[in-house]
Amino acid sequence: MIKSMTGYGKATIEITGRKLTIEIKTLNSKQLDLNLKIPGYFREKEWEVRTFLTQKLERGKIDFYIGTEVTGEMLSYSINHSLAKKYHEELKSLSQELNEECPADMLSLVVKMPDVMQTSRDEMNENDWEFISAAVTEAVAQVDEFRINEGKILEDDMLKRVHSIMQLLDSIEPYEINRIKELRERLLRDFSKYKGDFNGSAPDQNRFEQELIYYLEKLDITEEKVRLLKHCQYFLETLHESVSQGKKLGFVTQEMGREINTIGSKANDSEIQKIVVQMKDELEKVKEQLGNIL
Numbered sequence: 001m002i003k004s005m006t007g008y009g010k011a012t013i014e015i016t017g018r019k020l021t022i023e024i025k026t027l028n029s030k031q032l033d034l035n036l037k038i039p040g041y042f043r044e045k046e047w048e049v050r051t052f053l054t055q056k057l058e059r060g061k062i063d064f065y066i067g068t069e070v071t072g073e074m075l076s077y078s079i080n081h082s083l084a085k086k087y088h089e090e091l092k093s094l095s096q097e098l099n100e101e102c103p104a105d106m107l108s109l110v111v112k113m114p115d116v117m118q119t120s121r122d123e124m125n126e127n128d129w130e131f132i133s134a135a136v137t138e139a140v141a142q143v144d145e146f147r148i149n150e151g152k153i154l155e156d157d158m159l160k161r162v163h164s165i166m167q168l169l170d171s172i173e174p175y176e177i178n179r180i181k182e183l184r185e186r187l188l189r190d191f192s193k194y195k196g197d198f199n200g201s202a203p204d205q206n207r208f209e210q211e212l213i214y215y216l217e218k219l220d221i222t223e224e225k226v227r228l229l230k231h232c233q234y235f236l237e238t239l240h241e242s243v244s245q246g247k248k249l250g251f252v253t254q255e256m257g258r259e260i261n262t263i264g265s266k267a268n269d270s271e272i273q274k275i276v277v278q279m280k281d282e283l284e285k286v287k288e289q290l291g292n293i294l
Contacts, residue, residue: 002158003244003294004150005029005060009142011135015128019069022132022139024053026147028292029061038066045129049136056140059246059294066132080116087113147294154289155239161282165256166232168279169225172263175271176221183219183268184212221263228259246293253287 005028012021034053036046053062087110095102103109110116235252238245260283264276 001148001242001244002151002155002239002246003144003147004154005147005246005292005294006150007057007060007143007146009139009144009146011138011142013131013135015131017070020132020135021065021067021069022135023063023065023067024057024139024143025063026057026143027061029059032057032059033061034064035062036064038064039068042066042132045132052136053140057143079111084110084113084116087116151244151293154293158239158286158289159236161286162232162235164282165260165279166229168275168282169228169232172221172225172272172275175269175275179219179269179272180216183215187212187215219266219268221266224259224262224266228256228263231256231259244294246290249293250287250290253283253290257283 005026007024007026009024010022012019014020032054034050036049038046038049042049049064053064088106091106091109092102231252235249235256238248238252257280260276260279264273264280267273267276
């Protein structure tokens with residue numbers, strides 16, 4: 001089963017007069033990059049949240065956010081008396097300096113001044129945290145479901161491309177057979193062309209066969225084809241494992257690339273080279289998809 005590193009989850013709860021919104025966004029990253037934005041009164045639980053997210057989400061760039069909205073029933077108001085008196089004295093003094101009468105509604109002006117009216121909020125308790133923890137778990141479950149759905153799309157695409165590489169590999173064989181025939185004919189032409197250098201004598205047939213075998217061994221791609229096929233099969237097996245194996249699949253594609261490159265360097269045939277280019281193109285697209293696999 002393949003999982004994408006891209007995911008999103010959201011959960012909302014209301015507790016003790018607060019409305020909390022928990023959001024998790026994940027993107028692809030080679031390592032775990034965890035960023036938390038939580039209210040100050042949750043700080044004591046930050047390590048617990050980090051540990052939970054690390055265990056469940058494993059890898060990627062993860063943004064975790066808890067937004068809080070305070071509802072009216074949990075607010076209690078108080079007046080900062082010393083600050084209110086200070087504002088009142090300053091306003092009264094200013095009126096006298098400007099030879100203006102003090103406004104009749106000075107008290108209403110004072111209570112509107114910054115920090116005169118104070119609100120107090122209950123701190124989080126353990127019962128609250130049980131509900132919050134359940135909401136975090138719900139958001140993480142949504143992220144996981146999102147990742148699985150995205151992973152299925154990536155899996156289907158990679159399956160198609162790896163099967164395409166295997167089909168292209170099979171298509172090499174006819175050109176490989178013709179290549180041997182053409183190589184033999186070319187060597188014979190070359191010997192005939194330069195036979196004058198041998199005083200008109202025909203080339204030694206045994207030596208000719210030895211040279212032919214030497215060139216064929218240098219250009220033989222049988223082992224590379226067998227290894228590439230095995231790597232493709234292993235890729236498909238790993239793709240269907242019960243847990244997502246993005247890094248492992250990345251290592252397998254490296255081996256696939258090595259075999260394709262070697263086939264290309266040994267090909268000595270324009271048609272085989274064209275097939276190699278197509279295989280490289282398919283493999284590069286697989287690698288691009290693997291960049292977002294968990």
